[in-house]
Amino acid sequence: DAGITQSPRHKVTETGTPVTLRCHQTENHRYMYWYRQDPGHGLRLIHYSYGVKDTDKGEVSDGYSVSRSKTEDFLLTLESATSSQTSVYFCAISQPGQGAQNIQYFGAGTRLSVL
Amino acid sequence: KNEVEQSPQNLTAQEGEFITINCSYSVGISALHWLQQHPGGGIVSLFMLSSGKKKHGRLIATINIQEKHSSLHITASHPRDSAVYICAVGAGNQFYFGTGTSLTVIP
Numbered sequence: 001d002a003g004i005t006q007s008p009r010h011k012v013t014e015t016g017t018p019v020t021l022r023c024h025q026t027e028n029h030r031y032m033y034w035y036r037q038d039p040g041h042g043l044r045l046i047h048y049s050y051g052v053k054d055t056d057k058g059e060v061s062d063g064y065s066v067s068r069s070k071t072e073d074f075l076l077t078l079e080s081a082t083s084s085q086t087s088v089y090f091c092a093i094s095q096p097g098q099g100a101q102n103i104q105y106f107g108a109g110t111r112l113s114v115l
Numbered sequence: 116k117n118e119v120e121q122s123p124q125n126l127t128a129q130e131g132e133f134i135t136i137n138c139s140y141s142v143g144i145s146a147l148h149w150l151q152q153h154p155g156g157g158i159v160s161l162f163m164l165s166s167g168k169k170k171h172g173r174l175i176a177t178i179n180i181q182e183k184h185s186s187l188h189i190t191a192s193h194p195r196d197s198a199v200y201i202c203a204v205g206a207g208n209q210f211y212f213g214t215g216t217s218l219t220v221i222p
Contacts, residue, residue, distance in 0.1 A: 040214065041214060042117075043203070045210065050208060102163075103163050104160065105160070106150075106159070109156050
């Protein structure tokens with residue numbers, strides 16, 4: 001298994017509170033991704049990173065920010081959580097050098113409930 | 116607008132049956148991926164292909180670039196194959212995912 005750890009695995013929070021999810025990898029992969037998975041939708045890209053301090057928005061980036069200060073860590077922050085952000089969040093990494101052609105390895109997911 | 120469409124959404128099969136899951140996509144891709152999501156939620160990559168056909172055990176994946184279509188076949192299906200199968204395409208630095216096919220194999 002690829003060394004990807006998501007934390008926390010489960011979180012319940014209240015509307016309006018800030019929330020930070022962490023993705024930690026031990027594989028030294030260049031690309032890191034944050035997705036959300038909701039019923040009736042495929043995995044949808046929130047933000048991705050192609051290197052330290054290099055990030056870009058995905059399809060559903062509104063209400064989310066990210067930071068990557070080290071190769072191994074990619075943080076996803078909900079500045080002010082809303083009920084529509086209740087979801088399962090997955091982090092993924094891919095091998096360096098070939099971008100989207102490469103196999104993605106997924107973390108175990110974080111189940112977030114915003115009440 | 117969905118860049119990736121899968122069919123069927125749900126599939127129930129008897130153990131031993133041959134299973135086919137289809138994926139069509141509308142964007143230019145560098146590669147297509149088949150993923151498996153277990154009932155516990157974990158996602159693993161089964162195949163990555165950009166042309167032709169790949170086989171791994173009882174799983175076979177094919178892709179037709181001209182028709183923008185891929186199929187995942189499972190031969191001699193088994194209850195442990197029960198999972199959600201997800202088609203994803205890589206385009207540029209991003210991936211686009213289908214909504215998945217939920218497969219249940221009954222003993």
